[in-house]
Amino acid sequence: MTSTSTRPGRVRRSLALLGALALATTLAACGGDGDAATSDSGKPVLRVGVQKDGIRAILKQAELLEDLPYEIEWSEFTAGPPIVEAASADQIDVAWVGSTPPIFGAAADADFKIVAAVVERDSHSDSVLVPEGSDIKSVEDLKGKKVAVGRGTSSHGMLIKALNRAGLGLDDIEVNYLAPADGLAAFTSGAVDAWVVWDPFVTQAIQEADAVEIAGGAPDDNGLQFEIASSKSLEETDTREMIVDFVDRVRQGFAWAVDNHEAWGKSWAEESGLPESTTTVVTENKKSDVGPVTDEIIDASQHLADLFTEAGELPTKIDFASIVEPGIVK
Structure with missing residues (x-):
């Protein structure tokens, strides 16, 4: 699934709300x-x-x-x-x-x-997000990249399944274990290349920060x-x-x-x-x-x-x- 079909919108509002949510x-x-x-x-x-x-x-x-x-x-x-x-x-x-x-x-x-x-x-709880214009277009492209995710969260599970499907493992990426507020800050500042998170963080990041979803839903998420x-x-x-x-x-x-x-x-x-x-x-x-x-x-x-x-x-x-x-x- 892509961000344009599953998480629409480009509404600009204060990103502080997303941080406050976490x-x-x-x-x-x-x-x-x-x-x-x-x-x-x-x-x-x-x-x-x-x-x-x-x-x-x-x-x-x-x-x-x-x-x-x-x-x-x-x-x-x-x-x-x-x-x-x-x-x-x-x-x-x-x-x-x-x-x-x-x-x-x-x-x-x-x-x-x-x-x-x-x-x-819709079997879609979590998503892998990248900044608009990123050269990361698929899970395979995450190799060697910095990825933010909450340790032990549903997003952590979605990430390991997506990597496994792509023939990769957690050792193939640089994992940054961050809570949602810290993940948001790292993502918007460019400190990480991708962010794996759940809704409503996904939708708001797409609407407010022009984040792009490169993976989400089946088969990596049930x-x-x-x-x-x-x-x-x-x-x-x-x-x-x-x-x-x-x-x-x-x-x-x-x-x-x-x-x-x-x-x-x-x-x-x-x-x-x-x-x-x-x-x-x-x-x-x-x-x-x-x-x-x-x-x-x-x-x-x-x-x-x-x-x-x-x-x-x-x-x-x-x-x-x-x-x-x-x-x-x-």
Whole structure:
């Protein structure tokens, strides 16, 4: 897929917004003493980890946060890897992450489980971006180049798969492991030759910085993401029931968004400070379905994990199926 067909637009707005999108604003999280926390109103509290990913906006706009039998305590993170760490430390109960953070979490013996799959219908979560006018036209052209990517993120997974398809490995490029805000700065300053990142960063970089996508979507990206949960939270009966309810609300939210992506985009813009011209493009692209983690998903994820192990990026081989918790979503 090319940037002109999948991520259109050349809207000029402040690039500071993209940097702001990547900043962590981790909110206070309840400690994990084995019991569900209780709010001042007497309701139990569900601790939900988010990024600037539009999850709150989609649930709010779809009216799925009304009349909750519990209160939600939101904690915001820059990317998936610290979310997995927070779940492992029992600082959050449930969260949405990309395809790769659970793999790195499993390799680090993190104490969490995958409870549902979120699959984008266009199979396009991440993209390889280069500056306009770059002589890099394909993944093969990345050999010997400086490439920014977030370590352990879905973009890291997309990159290793794209390189593998091109007969290359991570050793054939100069990898700069950078968080989104730092990746943006390196990309726009010319400190790196390419940037591998996810939406909404992709769309905004194309709109604001004239970035060009040279790879994205199948076969290097399957649009796969996950809902994860703290193992301790799943073991606590009341919290597990809240997680089941919340994940079902996320499922309903994405189903609602299929026919209401513009309303979702507007709400996401209000929440995040991103231009509505960006968020409405992203929500159109992010039509997704939430469901159980199938054998096919496990096989694809195991293949990705094996690629990382073979590349020396993981300390040990993992068994992806062992981190899947069935029964949370039907």
